[in-house]
Amino acid sequence: xxxxxxxxxxxxxxxxxxxxxxxxxxxxxxxxxxxxxxxxxxxxxxxxxxxxxxxxxxxxxxxxxxxxxxxxxxxxxxxxxxxxxxxxxxxxxxxxxxxxxxxxxxxxxxxxxxxxxxxxxxxxxxxxxxxxxxxxxxxxxxxxxxxxxxxxxxxxxxxxxxxxxxxxxxxxxxxxxxxxxxxxxxxxxxxxxxxxxxxxxxxxxxxxxxxxxxxxxxxxxxxxxxxxxxxxxxxxxxxxxxxxxxxxxxxxxxxxxxxxxxxxxxxxxxxxxxxxxxxxxxxxxxxxx
Amino acid sequence: xxxxxxxxxxxxxxxxxxxxxxxxxxxxxxxxxxxxxxxxxxxxxxxxxxxxxxxxxxxxxxxxxxxxxxxxxxxxxxxxxxxxxxxxxxxxxxxxxxxxxxxxxxxxxxxxxxxxxxxxxxxxxxxxxxxxxxxxxxxxxxxxxxxxxxxxxxxxxxxxxxxxxxxxxxxxxxxxxxxxxxxxxxxxxxxxxxxxxxxxxxxxxxxxxxxxxxxxxxxxxxxxxxxxxxxxxxxxxxxxxxxxxxxxxxxxxxxxxxxxxxxxxxxxxxxxxxxxxxxxxxxxxxxxx
Numbered sequence: 001x002x003x004x005x006x007x008x009x010x011x012x013x014x015x016x017x018x019x020x021x022x023x024x025x026x027x028x029x030x031x032x033x034x035x036x037x038x039x040x041x042x043x044x045x046x047x048x049x050x051x052x053x054x055x056x057x058x059x060x061x062x063x064x065x066x067x068x069x070x071x072x073x074x075x076x077x078x079x080x081x082x083x084x085x086x087x088x089x090x091x092x093x094x095x096x097x098x099x100x101x102x103x104x105x106x107x108x109x110x111x112x113x114x115x116x117x118x119x120x121x122x123x124x125x126x127x128x129x130x131x132x133x134x135x136x137x138x139x140x141x142x143x144x145x146x147x148x149x150x151x152x153x154x155x156x157x158x159x160x161x162x163x164x165x166x167x168x169x170x171x172x173x174x175x176x177x178x179x180x181x182x183x184x185x186x187x188x189x190x191x192x193x194x195x196x197x198x199x200x201x202x203x204x205x206x207x208x209x210x211x212x213x214x215x216x217x218x219x220x221x222x223x224x225x226x227x228x229x230x231x232x233x234x235x236x237x238x239x240x241x242x243x244x245x246x247x248x249x250x251x252x253x254x255x256x257x258x259x260x261x262x263x264x265x266x267x268x269x270x271x272x273x274x275x276x277x278x279x280x281x282x283x284x285x286x287x288x289x
Numbered sequence: 290x291x292x293x294x295x296x297x298x299x300x301x302x303x304x305x306x307x308x309x310x311x312x313x314x315x316x317x318x319x320x321x322x323x324x325x326x327x328x329x330x331x332x333x334x335x336x337x338x339x340x341x342x343x344x345x346x347x348x349x350x351x352x353x354x355x356x357x358x359x360x361x362x363x364x365x366x367x368x369x370x371x372x373x374x375x376x377x378x379x380x381x382x383x384x385x386x387x388x389x390x391x392x393x394x395x396x397x398x399x400x401x402x403x404x405x406x407x408x409x410x411x412x413x414x415x416x417x418x419x420x421x422x423x424x425x426x427x428x429x430x431x432x433x434x435x436x437x438x439x440x441x442x443x444x445x446x447x448x449x450x451x452x453x454x455x456x457x458x459x460x461x462x463x464x465x466x467x468x469x470x471x472x473x474x475x476x477x478x479x480x481x482x483x484x485x486x487x488x489x490x491x492x493x494x495x496x497x498x499x500x501x502x503x504x505x506x507x508x509x510x511x512x513x514x515x516x517x518x519x520x521x522x523x524x525x526x527x528x529x530x531x532x533x534x535x536x537x538x539x540x541x542x543x544x545x546x547x548x549x550x551x552x553x554x555x556x557x558x559x560x561x562x563x564x565x566x567x568x569x570x571x572x573x574x575x576x577x578x
Binding site for chain 2 (some may be wrong): 018152
């Protein structure tokens, strides 16, 4: 039997491919990775209506600890649905490996992901370097391991896609102390928060940079905020980090791009997204690579 | 009116999204970017049957020089179909810009592209650096501008996706001299040719590297050949460049990945794709980032 890992794309239930839809309709069991339903991008009821069968919702914990019982079944064709692409931003390589170890054939049905949709900013995907994740800063925990990665990309002229933290099913410690199992409401990092954290990170790291006076710092780079990519309310705004830190881009999901060298064609598109009155000055004499 | 730029995905006519299909069925004009038909991935007749309407095939030349007459129409809803994603590997940013300048609204329907499907190798898309294109070497023209980009990625621990040359509608100069307009048969670079060219490039550049003895060179990196990604006959083979240079991976399209630092989970998947008897030794004591 086969485990089909099916990407749902970024928008609503109709962003599945025709092939993916046919597969899901023929499977014995349909499992939806829970980020999906939490995000409300796709509606479980609408999916069930489109597929003509019930859906089991599995949160990340279930996928990681109960995969053997729920997803990896030797006697059933199972469709495992993931928002975006099953192997892109939210990688399910681990599940793929465990299925193979159990002798279950795995088929991937690819789809659009945020890593591809970032191209809607006008920035060429060819020029993106490594992707970083930006975690929520806490009072006593402000990790900045993404900074050297961004800097390395920048020094090589490359753009950086920053995927922003999602906190889902975080235990509520106050409730726990009263003996209750409760969860905090989900939190999704906004472009404004990410921009503010990037500014903070730079200040935290600045004293270490005495020997790197010539280093390009991301604080002066053009940045692009992305919100709800692939959805009808998609929004793209370009500006400096300081400018993006002041802008409310609305409901999740958000991502942020820090631009490296921008070429003529990229500039032409980015200008359309530049925040009004931006202090950012495009370099003159750009030359196409 | 709207110009819909619709990604077809990587496989056959059923890799379009449900949303994309609905849009195409409602458009007044459907234009197919010609790479598609040349590649034979999607069959024009099958597409026409699925859409219930005729398709105009436009080669790259037509898209670039006759877009105004054919694609950018103010009084029609036009669907412009692109294999993969409209903005990923084959970027149509220029068309997007020209449409906007004519006051035509543009909607992108994203889909899977080779840049996402590369994740099927087990390599994390997070760890990919800039993408390079490898052109066919000619007797008197062996450009190696992709080498420093690969090296920069490697030194930062990043993987490199190499997109391989496609020669379509190349004029036949011999026929031209006889006054005929004829085209050479299309050529698609194989993984073996790309691997051989990379080995050649290293030899060409070696004398310049006297001061860079400590540089990581891609010649010793693990490489991954990709063929027909997203299609039923998809093939993935890992090995050294020397090994891949000897392997025939069959019909197009091919791509090649040069691996940077590989992490535990990546190694687990890559081992399944390693060519039998490979000389490549995975580093011991990998640690997950």
